[in-house]
Amino acid sequence: MSDAQRAENAPPAHEEPDEAQEAVAGTNDAENAGSEDEGLVAKLRKEAAGHRSRLREAETRAEAAESQRDALAAFALAEALRGTRLTPELFAADGHELASFIGEDGLDAERLRATARDTAKKYGLRGGVSPHTGTGGERPASRTWGDALKQG
Template identity: 45%
Template sequence: MSTTSPKSPNPSESDSDTTESTSGTLSAATGQAAHSVSQPDAVPTQTAPQPDPDPSADPEAGDAPGDDQVGALRKEAAGYRKRAREAEARADAADAKVAALLDHLVAQAAGDRGVKPEALQAAGVDRAAWFGEGGAFLPEALAADVRATAEMFAIPRKGHNPHTGTGIENPAEALSWADAIKG
């Protein structure tokens, strides 16, 4: 007499594949243990594999081999991140200094011609054109842009007196009423 084992999790298998003898042997088709008539309550159990615990989730799991190496690598990486942040801060500070120096040079060159630095921005002047291939500042390029901007906005030269030659470039000293009465 034979009994059938519980249904196989694989739906493609038929009931005839799971028929087993009462002797407790394994079924060749299903690989499951056969239930004997003497143990009707026995159910084959399958345990799901437990995932390995995450060593980073448990701060007290320092007993695993390699934790010292992982800790050393993390410490080394933290040092590199700190150095990168410091280098980035130095680069930002250097960029700010260069920008301030460039603003000063622009203000000086534009002021000598009577042009405000804002006029250069309004004219759409490209600051990158003021530097050569090696990154050297080209003052003649800045001066050319200042001249072109002054011409574009019809800004007169600084120090140019529009009254030159009209006879009023050296006005007489202002007279007081007392000087006017004395005559």
């Protein structure tokens, strides 16, 4: 055998680890990375659970605020319609929505009342109490005891 052939067959000066050694080292690295990943995943899951909990709380507060807003809107509409003999249904049937009376400064109550009065006029509904109610004009004339005994 020549020197050239011996040099080819000779082991290199620094040997690379063989595949078995790499596999064992890779398994240890994977286990270490796996436990690190598990810890990271657990941390992310816990964080996500916290976000979901805060989201549910925010949704609950939003629903409560919507309910409160709707109740206040119904009250504001009832106040505006008071004395006009209009119902909220008739007001809505005429094409009016309470949302159209809400601006940047809040509810425009005066415009709402004016629209309610105009709508009542449009349908021929007289608002308020009759001017003759309680004045006695609808009652028969008063009688005395003597009138009552005479009729008997």
